[in-house]
Amino acid sequence: MSAPLYSWGRYPDAPQTAHSCHWQSELPSLLTELANTHGSTLPYGNGRSYGDSCLAASSQALHMRSLDRFIHVDWQRGIVQAEAGVTLAEILTLAIPHGWFLSVTPGTQFVTLGGAIANDVHGKNHHVRGTFGNHVRCFGLIRQGQGMLNCSPDENPDLYAATIGGLGLTGIIAWSEIQLMPIRSSQIDSSVVRFSNLAEFFTLSAELDHQHEYSVAWIDCLAKGVNAGRGVFIVGDHAPYGSLEVDARAKREVPLTPPISLINNLSLRAFNEAYWRSHPLQHTFKRSSYDTFFYPLDGLLHWNRIYGRKGFQQYQCVIPDAAAEAATKELLRVIAESGQGSFLAVLKRCGNIASPGLMSFPLPGTSLALDFPQKASLAALFVRLDDIVRKAGGRLYPAKDAHMSGVDFRQAYPAWEKLEALRDPTLMSCFWKRVIT
């Protein structure tokens, strides 16, 4: 009855049959039933993972979105306990009026709590707060035949560590308790300045990151020659005064999926030029609401449809500090040369706060992320990019990935064997099947 589920990039084209769960008490039997009938399954949240990490190898997904109840909230201490299908947007709606904000938020508020843990997501404040997992106090994990296990740094610590960034493979996260961060206002004081090359980006980052809660940069991935590496550097902090208001933007929607991608070399070049020019040469300060600062794309529902029926892939890598500048320069050169890419190109310096998760993506270094409309020629480009990342000792982000080789994955995430040992045998994703064999 329910429409099939896809990943956010709609690539690979592997529609999933949804098996909805509405009550925590149904989870153990649903898990057993799916395992018996289909061999394996995988929890699916709100479908914001880009590649195939959220797709069940059996195409039978355990849909968690309806498990969306709050269990307990403590507005004195900023602690929220909720079922795994609650979205970060729903948490913000309740928390902001009480003066609390997510300690770490990714670029969309439409991910579920369970998904945020399973992918150990990070945000613009990685350099000061680490990943989402750094703020997870505990969670309940349902494993086949074991019922509900409480996991925290003190209780079942192995499963706690393996589940944070564990791609939904260690069991079903039924609920979680997270620590929020106090705010005095829901507005963000931000400052933007454009930079004309990568060296300037690194100078700005070294100078500004430690002074601000949030820091990120947009980069023109098509610029060549003297313009190569130009972009816009953005920093921000929660305003010290102002109102506590919940996002009330009227959302627009991409109503249908066009047969071909609306993002092409021509539209992109024009957009990037205009976007770069629209930003000031000098630092410019402004105050914006949190939603436009963190979630500019959430204002356009189903924006992934603009890439057409073939979908798109995101390439996100992180390069360790020592090699970051040279490797990023090389990556951008190869991308610009290929003429592919999109306006969603993001550069961010990650800090050195360790995540409790075994398989966390960020490491001290620079992360580059950009979207590519899906086409056959991408494979060759990704081979070249993977080469650069590998030589620089970097790695790719499983939550965004639909292409990395098993060899690269196992090299970059040596803890994979521990995760595999703790994996619930009834859970298997297309991603995991692809990279561990």
Place this chain on the structure above:
Amino acid sequence: MKRVLIVGATSAIATACARLWAEQGAEFFLVARNSEKLEQTRSDLLARGAKVVTSYTMDVTDFSGHAEMVEQCRAALQQIDIALIAHGTLPNQRACEQDVETALSEFAINGTSVISLLTLLAKQFETQHCGTLAVISSVAGDRGRPSNYLYGTAKAAVSTFCEGLRARLYKVGVHVIDIKPGFVDTPMTQGLPLPAQLVVKPEQIAKRIVKGIENKTNVLYTPGFWKAIMLIIKLVPQFVFKKTNL
């Protein structure tokens, strides 16, 4: 601040409505059969802003318990601004055709129990001279379709009862709204081969219900396009209708 009684409080549509009222700081008296699910619903509404939530475990087919429940509710809320009757099952039509007991027990859940509750609540509402009785029936009550006519019969009984009750209570300032949802994506409809384009989320239904209660709508089809669909279906003459497998 609204004071709300919900019977069938753990149902997906009821929960979605309750969350909207909770945002406004409503006070609740929740009735459902499963105490564990009821407790989870209660915690959720409290976190979402409900002022007070009292939970009460009751099986609607235990008719003798209805009066006590209404009394407890009155004691807890003092005045009931909204009573939402949302419980129900989707019977297996084939099983109802084979077994009288099954048919009658399904009718009791979806039909008679609602009539019993509304009769008791009407007395309470009559004394308070205000408030709204909101009853979830179904588009299925508009015609007796071969695939689902036991359910349809019970819902038709509820709708006709509501029509009479509305005319009676109108004179004392009490409103009765008959809510007729189409296909909704809930545990009740899980696994049914419904056309995906016509199935909507309970949150969408809830928004219309809350608005319909505020606007004192009499009969609310939700989503709205069901009014047109049912109008057409109601116009199909018997000699044609009996040949269908709807």
